[in-house]
Amino acid sequence: KSKRIIKPITYNPVIRKPLISKQPIKNLLKKYKFFVFNKNLKLITFKPGKWTINDYIIIPKEVSLMIAEGTEIQFNPSSGLISYGPIIIKGTKKLPVVLKGMENHNQQKSWQGIIVIDSQKLSEWSHVQIKNTSGVNIDGWSLSSGVTFYNSDIKMNYVSFDGNKSEDSLNIIKSKFEIKNI
Numbered sequence: 001k002s003k004r005i006i007k008p009i010t011y012n013p014v015i016r017k018p019l020i021s022k023q024p025i026k027n028l029l030k031k032y033k034f035f036v037f038n039k040n041l042k043l044i045t046f047k048p049g050k051w052t053i054n055d056y057i058i059i060p061k062e063v064s065l066m067i068a069e070g071t072e073i074q075f076n077p078s079s080g081l082i083s084y085g086p087i088i089i090k091g092t093k094k095l096p097v098v099l100k101g102m103e104n105h106n107q108q109k110s111w112q113g114i115i116v117i118d119s120q121k122l123s124e125w126s127h128v129q130i131k132n133t134s135g136v137n138i139d140g141w142s143l144s145s146g147v148t149f150y151n152s153d154i155k156m157n158y159v160s161f162d163g164n165k166s167e168d169s170l171n172i173i174k175s176k177f178e179i180k181n182i
Helices: 025-031
Strands: 035-038 043-046 050-053 057-059 064-068 072-075 080-083 087-090 097-101 113-117 123-131 145-150 154-162 168-173 177-180
Touching (some): 025 035, 145 154
Parallel strands (some): 050 072, 064 087, 072 097, 087 123, 097 123, 123 154, 154 177
Antiparallel strands (some): 035 043
């Protein structure tokens, strides 16, 4: 028998820098007047109301993001939410939280979606409507789902995904999860 040696071929270069640049909290607070930051709790809260997001919001590690009942957030097609800490969404049956693409002449546009990466704390979502996600595509990096939890635990109750335009509405990878009433 003859011996063959096959050397592996590297398909992708080794990543030497973060895929997504982080934003200091002071920049987020200056840019988005609807954020309130509690430094002691390391908690960013959306003020209740209807808000429009025109680019990516990036929440740093060890900081939680809270979205309260009745809040509606519209995202433009090239925007989304990336968090390295937990996202807590507390809608109610009467006042759900709605995350959706912008409306244009009564037509709903898509938006890229949400990613939670390496959160040390549990994310909890209740009474949330996720509408018209298209999947993440930022700086040459793409994901095939509208909502992704990677190495980040999640509990969901009464969450709806409607009008998704990507391969999957929800991907949960290397994470513990509890899902009810989806």
